[in-house]
Amino acid sequence: xxxxxxxxxxxxxxxxxxxxxxxxxxxxxxxxxxxxxxxxxxxxxxxxxxxxxxxxxxxxxxxxxxxxxxxxxxxxxxxxxxxxxxxxxxxxxxxxxxxxxxxxxxxxxxxxxxxxxxxxxxxxxxxxxxxxxxxxxxxxxxxxxxxxxxxxxxxxxxxxxxxxxxxxxxxxxxxxxxxxxxxxxxxxxx
Ligand SMILES: Cc1cn([C@H]2C[C@H](O)[C@@H](COP(=O)(O)OP(=O)(O)O[C@H]3O[C@H](C)C(=O)[C@H](O)[C@H]3O)O2)c(=O)[nH]c1=O
Numbered sequence: 001x002x003x004x005x006x007x008x009x010x011x012x013x014x015x016x017x018x019x020x021x022x023x024x025x026x027x028x029x030x031x032x033x034x035x036x037x038x039x040x041x042x043x044x045x046x047x048x049x050x051x052x053x054x055x056x057x058x059x060x061x062x063x064x065x066x067x068x069x070x071x072x073x074x075x076x077x078x079x080x081x082x083x084x085x086x087x088x089x090x091x092x093x094x095x096x097x098x099x100x101x102x103x104x105x106x107x108x109x110x111x112x113x114x115x116x117x118x119x120x121x122x123x124x125x126x127x128x129x130x131x132x133x134x135x136x137x138x139x140x141x142x143x144x145x146x147x148x149x150x151x152x153x154x155x156x157x158x159x160x161x162x163x164x165x166x167x168x169x170x171x172x173x174x175x176x177x178x179x180x181x182x183x184x185x186x187x188x189x190x
Contacts, residue, residue: 001031003038004109006099011085011117012038013101014073014110027108030073030133035112043071045133050077053123053130057165058157060120061086061146061173065180068139069115072132079128080104081121082158086146089116089182096176098155116182118146122157122164144180145173152176 004013014035016027036043051059061084064070074083086098102124103109113119121130146153149161153176157164173179 001028001034003034006101006111008085008087008094008097008099010039010087010114011099012112014112016108016110018108029075029110035073039112043073043135045071045073045135047134047137049132049134051130053128054165055123055126056159056163057128058120058122058148058159058170059130059167060084060170061118061148062120063088063118063144064136064139064142065144066115066142066182068136068142069182070134070136071115072113072119072134073110074103074113074119074121074130074132075108075110076103076105077129077131078105079123079125080106081123081125081128081130083111083121084119084155084157085111085113086118086153086155087116088118088146088176088179092116096153098153100155100158120148122159124159145170146176146179147173150176 002015018025018027081103083103084100087094
């Protein structure tokens, strides 16, 4: 397993080692100890999620507020997505900055999305199956969002905006400047 830094120190790209042979392949997808050593904090994932989407579906930008904030370990089981992670921790040196990385079933790369970050993705392949671990249960009342095309965040989704498929909820998410973000005291995973 290879851990690759991104432009935001707390957001890690995780690349599993693939053992291919004439039968196919084997890889360790998640190894608690390896990730914890790289992150410097404990992980305690308690729920696995899976979503299947068609081309052009954009889900996000979503997060849950403390005490239901979630660390996520996200990956693509089938297809390809552009995955976006935004630092929404007030006072962070990378506050308002984002990482945008293609995850697909070929590179098998995963992204570690810490608490204090908004997350979303757009599907680039005909269909995509997206799977992720979270370390806090879904808590609807704590769910928050930011509009995907916020001018301040200036995310290039690399997809024609008129062809995006977005849920009604996600078309009315607040602007970054109006969203409930993470206060300084919530800057966990420093
Ligand atoms: C997230 C979640 C949702 N649900 C229910 C609530 C709705 O009835 C239905 C679809 O939920 P939603 O439209 O919020 O699903 P996504 O748009 O894929 O949401 C996810 O999108 C972005 C990419 C994320 O990073 C979040 O993990 C998550 O918010 O599943 C549950 O029952 N449990 C859950 O953990």
